[in-house]
Amino acid sequence: MQTLRNACRYQEYDCIVCLELLEHVPKPIDLLAEFRRVLKPGGRVVVSVPNPYSWVEIYREVFRRPDPEGHLSAFTTPVIENLLALAGFRLERRLGTSLRVPKTVRLLSTNSILARSRIYVARPAERVIFAGREL
Secondary structure, eight states: OHHHHHHTTTOOEEEEEEESOGGGOSOHHHHHHHHHHHEEEEEEEEEEEEOTTSHHHHHHHHTTOOOTTOOSOOOOHHHHHHHHHHTTEEEEEEEEOEEEOTTSOOEEEOOSTTOSEEEEEEEEOSSOEETTEEO
């Protein structure tokens, strides 16, 4: 984190993309706050996290299979919305990635709750709204 701060001390970015990383970080709020700090006022952040409701995650939970990816956290949409808000963002858009057909390599594009990953697009917020209330 310190390296990112030093490298970005005088830089601002139009867009920051964070794909499948947040669930591996011990303090995701710190990473999101750093994104907010280096993002231009009109910029956006794109965050992708595994969907805890995908069939892969449900299968692992039901059959007590280990998580080979080493995830530290699982993020539902309300949790991501609250984390983004606490970091100074407002959620602009939610998307899904794909649904893998079991026992095949076929992927179906979907924006449903069953998508393997969820993508969140956020912009800097004027005010913080946490759990539906303004702080």
